[in-house]
Amino acid sequence: MEGTGNRSISSEPASVVAEELALLARTREALAEARGLRRGAKPDGEELRALRDEWRAAGEEDRPALLAQMHEVRARMERAREGRLPDPAAPYFAHLRVRVAGRSRDVLLGPAPMLDAKRGVTVVEWRRAPIAEVFFACEEGEEYEIEVDGRTIEGVVEERRLLSFEGGALASITVPGGVLLREGDTWRFESRALAPTLVDPTSPRRTPETRNPFITLDAEQRALVDREPRAPLLVLGSAGSGKTTVALHRVAALVRRSPQVFPAKRTLVLVPEPGLRRLSERILEGLAVEGVVVSTFEDWIRAEARRVFSWLPRNEPPDPPFAASRLKRHPALFAAMDRLLDEDTSAVARKLDRLLGFRGALRRALEARAEPILRDRLRALEAGLAQETPGEKGRLLREALKEEQDKLPRVRAGHRRLVGDRALLARVVEAAEGDLPAGIAEQVAAHTKQQLAMTSEEAHAHVDAGRLATLDGKTLDAGTPEEAAGTVDVEDYAILFEWLFRRTGASATKAGALSRYAHIVLDEAQELAPIELRVIGRALDPEGSVTVAGDAAQRIDRSGHFRSWEAVMEALSVKSEPAFLETSYRSPRPIVEFAHAILGADAPAEVPRAPREGAPVLCTVVPGEGHAAAVLCEGLRRLRADDPYASVAIITRDEHSARAVHEAVSRGMPCRLVQDGDFSFGPGIEVTEVSEVKGLEFDYVIIPDANGVVWPDGPEHRRALHVAVTRAMRRVWIVSPGEPSPILPSEEELRRLREVRRR
Numbered sequence: 001m002e003g004t005g006n007r008s009i010s011s012e013p014a015s016v017v018a019e020e021l022a023l024l025a026r027t028r029e030a031l032a033e034a035r036g037l038r039r040g041a042k043p044d045g046e047e048l049r050a051l052r053d054e055w056r057a058a059g060e061e062d063r064p065a066l067l068a069q070m071h072e073v074r075a076r077m078e079r080a081r082e083g084r085l086p087d088p089a090a091p092y093f094a095h096l097r098v099r100v101a102g103r104s105r106d107v108l109l110g111p112a113p114m115l116d117a118k119r120g121v122t123v124v125e126w127r128r129a130p131i132a133e134v135f136f137a138c139e140e141g142e143e144y145e146i147e148v149d150g151r152t153i154e155g156v157v158e159e160r161r162l163l164s165f166e167g168g169a170l171a172s173i174t175v176p177g178g179v180l181l182r183e184g185d186t187w188r189f190e191s192r193a194l195a196p197t198l199v200d201p202t203s204p205r206r207t208p209e210t211r212n213p214f215i216t217l218d219a220e221q222r223a224l225v226d227r228e229p230r231a232p233l234l235v236l237g238s239a240g241s242g243k244t245t246v247a248l249h250r251v252a253a254l255v256r257r258s259p260q261v262f263p264a265k266r267t268l269v270l271v272p273e274p275g276l277r278r279l280s281e282r283i284l285e286g287l288a289v290e291g292v293v294v295s296t297f298e299d300w301i302r303a304e305a306r307r308v309f310s311w312l313p314r315n316e317p318p319d320p321p322f323a324a325s326r327l328k329r330h331p332a333l334f335a336a337m338d339r340l341l342d343e344d345t346s347a348v349a350r351k352l353d354r355l356l357g358f359r360g361a362l363r364r365a366l367e368a369r370a371e372p373i374l375r376d377r378l379r380a381l382e383a384g385l386a387q388e389t390p391g392e393k394g395r396l397l398r399e400a401l402k403e404e405q406d407k408l409p410r411v412r413a414g415h416r417r418l419v420g421d422r423a424l425l426a427r428v429v430e431a432a433e434g435d436l437p438a439g440i441a442e443q444v445a446a447h448t449k450q451q452l453a454m455t456s457e458e459a460h461a462h463v464d465a466g467r468l469a470t471l472d473g474k475t476l477d478a479g480t481p482e483e484a485a486g487t488v489d490v491e492d493y494a495i496l497f498e499w500l501f502r503r504t505g506a507s508a509t510k511a512g513a514l515s516r517y518a519h520i521v522l523d524e525a526q527e528l529a530p531i532e533l534r535v536i537g538r539a540l541d542p543e544g545s546v547t548v549a550g551d552a553a554q555r556i557d558r559s560g561h562f563r564s565w566e567a568v569m570e571a572l573s574v575k576s577e578p579a580f581l582e583t584s585y586r587s588p589r590p591i592v593e594f595a596h597a598i599l600g601a602d603a604p605a606e607v608p609r610a611p612r613e614g615a616p617v618l619c620t621v622v623p624g625e626g627h628a629a630a631v632l633c634e635g636l637r638r639l640r641a642d643d644p645y646a647s648v649a650i651i652t653r654d655e656h657s658a659r660a661v662h663e664a665v666s667r668g669m670p671c672r673l674v675q676d677g678d679f680s681f682g683p684g685i686e687v688t689e690v691s692e693v694k695g696l697e698f699d700y701v702i703i704p705d706a707n708g709v710v711w712p713d714g715p716e717h718r719r720a721l722h723v724a725v726t727r728a729m730r731r732v733w734i735v736s737p738g739e740p741s742p743i744l745p746s747e748e749e750l751r752r753l754r755e756v757r758r759r
């Protein structure tokens with residue numbers, strides 16, 4: 001926390017401490033009593049059984065009353081199951097004193113509620129109780145209004161203190177202007193602000209006009225944009241070095257200069273997340289380019305697959321197991337495809353051998369195995385037969401071959417085997433050479449089995465539809481393992497295209513063909529698996545070109561199938577030497593250095609060049625989530641006043657954390673929870689998870705959950721935090737509830753980095 005100089009405090013430190021200690025003593029007494037009562041109480045289960053016996057014996061007139069009693073006991077049991085009492089070692093983290101209708105009341109905020117009217121102790125659950133909002137939203141002396149059970153209650157905030165405990169003893173109390181800290185038996189006042197000042201005093205505030213300026217490309221970037229239009233381009237560079245900018249400026253240049261060769265509607269921009277899709281559309285609009293197809297990879301391949309494989313189920317499972325995604329995107333799946341092709345080829349050859357009466361066809365089929373496409377293997381076999389067995393017998397054999405070929409399992413059946421046959425799945429695990437866990441084949445086979453099962457609606461199609469309707473309007477299987485029935489995974493689409501190609505040498509069926517484009521941009525290409533890249537490569541005109549942009553240090557795909565940029569280009573069937581962008585334009589120097597240090601041992605050798613100076617990254621450590629919420633609200637309130645047009649992203653590790661932080665911060669101020677890339681790209685506070693923000697940028701970035709539990713050490717977490725931090729154009733604030741994450745760089749590491757740079 002940063003110092004703000006001495007300010008007067010409203011009460012004498014000694015009396016504040018005495019007050020808080022007295023309140024704590026009363027709370028602990030109340031807790032002890034509540035615990036004793038709970039232990040001594042007749043177990044509710046017994047009471048319920050006794051009531052049931054009474055009900056059986058009772059006459060009709062007594063039954064309604066007994067039923068009501070039973071209902072009450074059951075509700076109490078529910079509450080007891082959910083309800084915990086506050087922890088006596090640290091029963092609350094905040095104390096609010098409000099004046100309502102002329103009377104002062106103390107309200108304590110903690111993780112679990114407790115009420116003892118006799119002792120005047122009220123502990124409310126900080127995430128739920130309406131009164132807790134007052135703590136987060138109002139300053140001392142402010143008037144407030146809250147809605148409780150449809151009634152409006154007004155009051156004034158008299159005191160507002162955050163408290164912390166150490167080893168069961170009160171350790172600190174915040175007071176206006178500072179904090180009282182216990183040192184042994186005495187207390188001392190330290191002047192400090194509850195939250196740091198986020199605006200950088202040296203940089204200008206955001207105004208409505210300073211958004212979206214036109215940028216002038218540097219010489220390096222310009223040269224890439226002007227590259228030979230048909231040449232593939234691989235643009236690499238650190239976060240914020242202008243990769244997206246170059247890719248989209250190249251699109252604009254191609255479409256504008258050669259509209260016949262590169263028409264906008266035959267140009268495809270693929271990105272990993274909807275947020276970046278929306279940003280790319282905005283940038284293209286700014287460049288006055290209309291009609292380019294911009295899509296997330298998932299949306300694009302889903303639409304393509306549904307057209308080409310018209311029999312595909314309409315639904316994807318709402319909560320697919322990660323194991324399925326991991327295995328289905330793994331390059332080792334190609335080994336299972338090879339085996340399936342071999343099986344199919346050998347089956348045909350064996351049949352022909354039986355007809356021929358010797359082992360020639362099988363031998364020739366085995367020789368033809370070098371061909372990776374079934375159709376070509378069988379053609380080679382046919383040519384061999386024509387040559388070696390001319391005449392009537394040869395003709396009959398070739399007809400027999402055609403017949404066998406028609407009987408071969410179609411794409412649909414082949415795909416089913418690839419994702420459902422235990423032997424083939426085991427082959428994938430074997431080919432992955434330790435990269436996939438042993439049990440994964442079984443998990444995927446079980447998932448596929450569920451997907452191929454009928455939904456309850458299908459199974460009960462003979463039953464009257466009205467009787468199948470559920471109260472909440474959801475399907476019968478919703479929320480059960482059976483809800484995967486009749487679905488297809490998003491990863492299956494690429495498998496289907498790959499398998500179709502391996503069988504037929506084409507990417508078309510009777511129903512339709514894979515779309516073709518004159519130019520394709522792949523942004524954040526480090527996130528795509530080889531099987532996906534191969535489909536994209538086949539969507540390119542033979543004369544078409546690609547622009548691939550990415551940064552291996554930013555890959556946050558959990559499956560981790562990225563190997564090298566050479567492998568990416570090879571999967572696309574193109575060749576290009578990489579071009580490196582060296583200057584980080586987005587973030588000021590301190591953020592670039594901090595983000596580089598987060599990568600630890602995997603950081604590139606050189607720290608990127610950062611021409612813009614700026615204020616240091618702010619780090620705040622607080623005892624827990626309640627404190628974090630209070631500190632965040634305080635910091636954000638000040639930021640809103642200091643830089644009202646700024647965009648602020650609160651970026652968490654995962655969706656669960658984003659929801660919890662959104663719930664907490666929205667207690668104190670308006671903020672949006674962003675899912676599916678629905679960013680405003682304008683002023684305001686948005687809470688989201690790190691996987692949503694790839695390729696995006698915000699004025700301020702706040703990491704609210706930077707402790708070791710949420711962000712443990714590991715390359716995947718390091719890269720994800722690196723991505724989050726490098727979204728900031730102005731400042732980064734890291735808040736650690738509890739022990740700070742071990743991947744946050746120390747002062748010492750940052751100092752060393754600066755020294756290396758100076759040399």
Ligand SMILES: Nc1ncnc2c1ncn2[C@@H]1O[C@H](COP(=O)(O)OP(=O)(O)OP(=O)(O)O)[C@@H](O)[C@H]1O
Binds near residue numbers: 241
């Ligand atoms: N030559 C330049 N001069 C000034 N600003 C630039 C220049 N090039 C890019 N920028 C700005 O830098 C920011 C980052 O650019 P861009 O998003 O293209 O980088 P990126 O390499 O794709 O980043 P990331 O890998 O983090 O997604 C943008 O705000 C962009 O407008």
